[in-house]
Amino acid sequence: MKKIVLLCFLMTCVISLHAQDAKSVFINIPDSLCPLLTKVNREDFADFLESKMKAQVKNKMDKMSEMKVLTKDYVSLQTTSLSNFQMKLLQLNDTTKIICVINTVCGPVCDSRISFYTTQWKELPSKDYIDMPGMESFFITPESAKLAAYNDARASLDFYLLKSDLSKDSNELVFTFTSPQNLDESLAKALEPFLKKELVYVWKDGRFALKN
Known part of the structure; x- marks a missing residue:
């Protein structure tokens, strides 16, 4: 019985750690925070980059969006010709990470907005960070x-x-x-x-x- 409990605990830890990489976190971003892209779009971005292909998809406005960079803790995305999205996983303590998101609009001069979230995409007060x-x-x-x-x-x-x-x-x-x-x-x-x-x-x- 103890072995089964220990096995379940270890599996939970592995799943939790996997869910905290940038790819998984980005794919599971709520549509309200990424309104131009569907979950399928986000999955395609990652698949294209991992296959060494140009990661471009047609967004909901029937325009092209492109993922520029994907690492274990960072995402850079050109959402439109005038806007981009950046995301970084940051270590809060030994066991917890949070997400920093930057949305930038250039019209033509660029201006950005910074937000912070849990890895389950619950918004956090920016002033805390x-x-x-x-x-x-x-x-x-x-x-x-x-x-x-x-x-x-x-x-x-x-x-x-x-x-x-x-x-x-x-x-x-x-x-x-x-x-x-x-x-x-x-x-x-x-x-x-x-x-x-x-x-x-x-x-x-x-x-x-x-x-x-």
Whole structure:
């Protein structure tokens, strides 16, 4: 009897671990979180990539979507010509993983939304896992001689667009401040000396935090 109980326990552990790889988690994403793609579409993506084929399918809008990358913990998907989806499995503790999802729309300047979920796709409060950078985080306050130019350039921005990208090879998250791309060339050039190109966050101890 004890052997049967132990066997059942081990089988449950194996099934649970398998269900926490990116392929299985992505295939089982609720349709409400991936409205353009059916479950069959998602299964086809994985099958095509595993067969070394181009992973393209026709989505529900009768347009092409393409899976770019699939690893054991990462998915990158071009859902439309103007939008993409990224997903990363992150280790929360010794036994639990959570999902980080980034949906980006480029129209034409890119802007992203970050969400977090359990591996059963129950949404989690984002504030528990990251403090998002504000627009001021990207500005470099200059020396006093350049302060007037800085203030003039800074005044040209009254909107905040932020592109986010998960790394497929590490637990890093890169933020790119895209608002300047929506300015005319002269204003964007005036702003350039006062801006950080990007901010890199790293997943550590169950949260994303700014990398030192």
